[in-house]
Amino acid sequence: MKVTKVEAFEVRVPWVERLGEHMGKAGMPPEGAHRFVYKIYTDDGLVGYADGPDARDLIPKIIGHSPFEFMLDDSLWPLQVGLYDLMGKALGLPVCKLFGPVYRERVNVAYWSHCFPPEVLADEARRAAEAGFKVHKIKIRPAHDPVEQVKAIYEAVPEVQVIADANCTLWLVSKAVKVAKELERYNVFCMESPLPQQNIEGYKELKSKTVIPLAMHMGWGSGSEWTPNPITAIESRMVDYFVVEEHGARAMLNSGVLAETAIGEASA
Template sequence: MKIVKVESFLIDIPWKEEVRKYMAWAAQGSRTWLYKVHTDDGIVGLCENPRDARGLASQLIGRNPFDFILDDSVWPLQEALYDIMAQALKVPIYKVLGHKYRNKVPVCYWSHHFPPEVLAKEAIKAAEEGFTVHKFKARPHYDPVEQVKAISEAVPEMAIIPDANGSLWLPSKAISFARKVERYNIFCLESPIPQSDVEGYLTIKAKVDVPIAIHMGDPDPIISLATDMVDYYVLEVPGVWSTFRYAAAAEVAGGTMTASGAEGKGYTVGGRPVWLEGFGRTAIAEAFQVHLAAVIKMSTLPSPFFLHRLREHTLAEDPLMVREGQVEVPEKPGLGITLDERALKKYLVS
């Protein structure tokens, strides 16, 4: 089996009307790329990513997809190659990636730094769609305490992740914020101050009861793990092998935890729990991330894969569904979902 062609489609799926005005502030635009990787025996692998990866196509032509197992140099096309491998073996992608630790992957709803009244409406919609955790971007544009309050009053049972991306700046401000919102159902506080401030995080952790999360990688994982500066880690790194490396680091950190495994079997491990964050914008990328999260032992926290919920279309005929805050890991060969070709044509830019 050899790769014979790589097709690239630049698409633009608009944000839904109710959030379009506010998503204009977002770093990620509405455009993304859909890639189809073809083999000489008729298998087509799919991946989606905002990165322009057309320059990687020449590295794939004439090669066997299995040559690229754990090879992050061809990311994001790497995801399409795993789709091909799994289809060729007639198995779901997770079986090519590793041991499946869970049949269902926890996920959370995601919002940008919307005003409180918009976040309240988003929380109601999230609950109706099966989510139990709501992550939002906390920024100086709006009072983050009021944002948390709006979500909580709209859906009291909704757990909340305020993600400041370091914008609270000072440990004192982060501590003050945490104490003001701890009365609500706070899942954790993500990156309250710049992640390089190790001493600041140790101060926050010592003075508040709210769990703290940061993206692994800043500071160096050796420092963050050795100092035990946070409770949770976010894994947002390009490539399967890089994700596995960071996940392995999280597994040897901290204390112990007990989680539910596949077929209901529990397992106890040392380490810090993580959630994954992907780079894609549609249900195509989301499906791959669900397979990846299923094989990472420490990925027991809700991951915000479902950014396509804010767009007019998922780009799939059969997108994965959220029930009670979880998504079932697909069992069909490959990604386990089907590209909506009519939607691809409708939103095609070039």
Template sequence: MKITDIEYRTVSIPFLPAIEEHSGMVYPTTIVWVHTDEGITGLGESNAVHSDITEQADQIAERYIGKNVWDFDFADEGITFQSAFYDIAGQALGVPAHKLIGRQHRESVELAYWSPPMPPEATAAESERAANLGFRVHKLKARKATIVETARLVREACGPDFELRVDPNTEFGDLETGIRLAEELQPYNIEVYEDPIRFEDLSWYSELRKHTDVPVARHVGGIQEILRNIQADAVDAINTQGNVSGIRKSAAVAEAADIPIWVQCFAFGCCVVSTFVAHLVSTIPNCTMPIDELPHIRVDDLSGGSMNLTNGAIQLSDEPGLGLHLDMDAVERYRIK
């Protein structure tokens, strides 16, 4: 089965109003169609903020056009094209993509809700919206000046079972501040304390864990970095990223230390990468925490309902490949290139 053509369309889908208001982000994404001579087309997606895949179209064509899909090692390809290849292969064989990756451990993959730094009242309103939609974890881009008040208001709005993933991207700064805020957040339902302080010295993280019962996480990629954090007693959980091969290796290292993981492969994509990542992590035993793929924070996920996102989770079907059927009217509506 030979690749005959690769098609690209870049879209810019607005974020939900509250997120749009407080983030100021414009985050385009490029959908990729890989066509074959057997009439099967696979879907991939590329981050169009940090690099424009269309600028590499000639090199990509040289690598793939005219080649047999089955000659590629799917697991080691970059995530854009491995998504398309697993989609093609699944359709050709009549099986869902996850069956080509590994044994499935869950049919439903939870997603975290997400918001940028916002005033506490606005964040609590978004948490309430998320809870009403069935999400059980809200990831906050937290700030030390407002996080405790935010957690209090979220608790009032959503009750004691709704969890917060506190991720300040090290804005809490030093160990002393990290410990103090962990103590102040103790009364609230903090799922995990992700990258709260600087990490030049991992002994800060091991010391932080000694002073709080709040689980501490790092966002790290690659088995060497994950192993270094485990050996330093720096983590209770890991947020990681990569392709199929890389994530499965990283997850295995964490699993050997009895550490749960979640993944953030793309974050601000649409239904394509989110569905592919859901297929992938459904095969990973210790990927038990809601993942940071966020198609639900935009006004449209482009799936036309073919991505079944219910109660804060992607419900994987038995349809061949990714099981997606894009709403092409929506693709054209938001297309910028």
């Protein structure tokens, strides 16, 4: 099986009308999401599908080659899902079987909202609950009071858990502690990146002063000046969860190894 052709379709998806203005105010592109969808053809008639950013410059690298040649080549990550789609189809296996045993049959999927006003989040939370979501992830930024945002969701659908992602914008431990203590009365699953992530001691202090679990973002710069090396974060016990946003199959497998190291047993 060799790749013979790749078609790239540029896709622009506008935000739903009720949220367009709010997405723009939150700093997102006002015109909506801009993606590419890829159809990868092979000489045996199979077709694999992927989506991601513009990776048309990578297409020549896979033409004439077997998808199996690129199993752990994360430099091709925008096309990699399509290559794995082809491998799974060729072997008659679900793609997860190409990485190891299946750890669980079901996983939670969170509804997602940007940093919207409380009344908008309340409406979105009701929509999320009606659609069957049990977790609602929101952005908390200086533009709105995070306590009022979470309170609005709780009053609308108290059974839905909230992930409050500050993107490091609470800045000070004292402020993060104040916000966390006020959020404890609501159904908060965790606070993600409340402080700049290199502030390991700050996270440990915050963790000691709230019952709300803490999470940090891992990927796109882990080990750089803005976020600690994941091993350092694990050893310091600065957080309870990692939100993994790595690109590629090898990076995903490495994240699994880190998880096993952190808890001392096989995990996913």
